[in-house]
Amino acid sequence: MLLLTRSDVRKAVTMAEAIGAAGAGLAAYSSGNAKVPVRTPVETSTGIGLFMPGLVQGYGAFGIKIVSVFAGNPRRGLPTVTALMVLNDVETGEPLAAMEASYLTALRTGAAAGVAARHLARADSRVVVIFGAGAQARMQLLGIAAVRQISRVDVFDVDASAAEGFAGEMGAETGISIGWGVAGPGSSEQECIAASITEADVIITATTSKTPVFDGMLVKPGTHVTGIGSYAPDMQELDEYLVSHADLFFCDTREGAWAEAGDLLKPLSNGLITRERVTGEVGELVLGRVAGRTNDQQITVYKGVGLAALDLVAAKLVYDRARERKMGIDIDMLA
Numbered sequence: 001m002l003l004l005t006r007s008d009v010r011k012a013v014t015m016a017e018a019i020g021a022a023g024a025g026l027a028a029y030s031s032g033n034a035k036v037p038v039r040t041p042v043e044t045s046t047g048i049g050l051f052m053p054g055l056v057q058g059y060g061a062f063g064i065k066i067v068s069v070f071a072g073n074p075r076r077g078l079p080t081v082t083a084l085m086v087l088n089d090v091e092t093g094e095p096l097a098a099m100e101a102s103y104l105t106a107l108r109t110g111a112a113a114g115v116a117a118r119h120l121a122r123a124d125s126r127v128v129v130i131f132g133a134g135a136q137a138r139m140q141l142l143g144i145a146a147v148r149q150i151s152r153v154d155v156f157d158v159d160a161s162a163a164e165g166f167a168g169e170m171g172a173e174t175g176i177s178i179g180w181g182v183a184g185p186g187s188s189e190q191e192c193i194a195a196s197i198t199e200a201d202v203i204i205t206a207t208t209s210k211t212p213v214f215d216g217m218l219v220k221p222g223t224h225v226t227g228i229g230s231y232a233p234d235m236q237e238l239d240e241y242l243v244s245h246a247d248l249f250f251c252d253t254r255e256g257a258w259a260e261a262g263d264l265l266k267p268l269s270n271g272l273i274t275r276e277r278v279t280g281e282v283g284e285l286v287l288g289r290v291a292g293r294t295n296d297q298q299i300t301v302y303k304g305v306g307l308a309a310l311d312l313v314a315a316k317l318v319y320d321r322a323r324e325r326k327m328g329i330d331i332d333m334l335a
Contacts, residue, residue: 001096001097001098001333002099003098004100004318004328006100008328009099009104011327013318013321015111015139015146019115019147022114024059025059025108025309025313026286026310028059029252029253030283031283036052038255047072049068052064052066055090059316061309061312062087062093062312063088064086065085065104065105065311067083067101068082079102082102083101085098085104086098087312087316095333096319099315099319104311105306109228110141113226113304114143114146115285117226117302119282119286120248121224121293122224125148125150126152127153128141128201129200131204131214131229132207133155133162133166134206140228141170145176148202155170157180158184160180163181163182183207193214205225205226205227205238206228209230209235209237214239215241216238216239216245219242223299223300225242225300225302226302227263227304228303231260231306236266243264248298248300249303250303251278251305252283252302252307253307254281256307257305264277264303
């Protein structure tokens with residue numbers, strides 16, 4: 001079995017390669033060629049574990065991702081979120097690899113959003129606004145930059161140092177001009193956010209907020225919105241106006257979105273939308289079964305809640321590349 005660290009995973013594949021794999025995974029899921037039960041949560045006294053097994057048929061991707069979210073970990077000098085991906089041989093069940101999966105998760109999430117943006121964002125999109133300045137936000141920027149020629153980014157976070165750090169680090173990595181601000185309740189902060197929203201071609205939310213992070217009424221025609229931070233019924237990044245009025249609303253998985261996305265469940269419970277609100281899955285866009293953007297005035301939304309098929313195809317790609325390049329540490333599990 002091959003052991004792969006975060007550094008190995010990072011070096012193994014590019015965002016462009018990950019976007020290709022994500023498109024295949026989303027298409028496999030929407031065509032019924034993936035077996036991915038809704039993730040199973042198991043709570044402990046101090047945190048929660050999320051277990052995401054699955055199989056992507058025809059891709060040779062079979063295994064499970066285990067994610068742990070323990071809010072008190074920073075006090076112990078540990079990350080809040082840790083994750084492990086175990087990839088198995090689809091023919092024999094033999095464990096092929098165990099790899100660090102926090103980076104893998106951010107990579108496949110950014111890649112899936114890149115697939116959605118390729119179909120839904122205007123071709124001339126240049127200005128991006130991002131809420132959140134963590135690992136997911138970084139991969140979201142790389143994902144959109146891989147499919148559109150982005151020239152300006154504004155990033156907002158409740159932590160000013162995080163936003164400033166994001167602007168410096170990602171600006172240097174991408175060569176894109178990145179401004180930053182604080183996502184706070186004050187009038188000056190809200191005025192700054194509102195000004196950015198009205199100029200945005202793409203808006204990305206990558207937070208754990210339980211309340212909407214911007215006013216959907218400010219979104220200009222033609223904007224594409226990606227919401228990937230909220231993953232539970234009590235979380236909400238996108239407001240009810242945007243969700244109910246967007247021209248097109250796509251998700252990675254209908255089943256998962258209606259089970260977990262507070263962005264949909266809250267307006268549903270308030271009678272503002274029905275389950276017909278979801279236009280389709282991104283995999284259906286990839287397969288050509290559902291039409292995406294048809295004009296430059298449409299406001300489009302992609303809501304991602306996470307899908308084991310994405311983890312599996314990304315992990316299989318990482319494993320294949322790592323084998324080719326002789327990366328990682330080989331161990332004999334039966335020794």
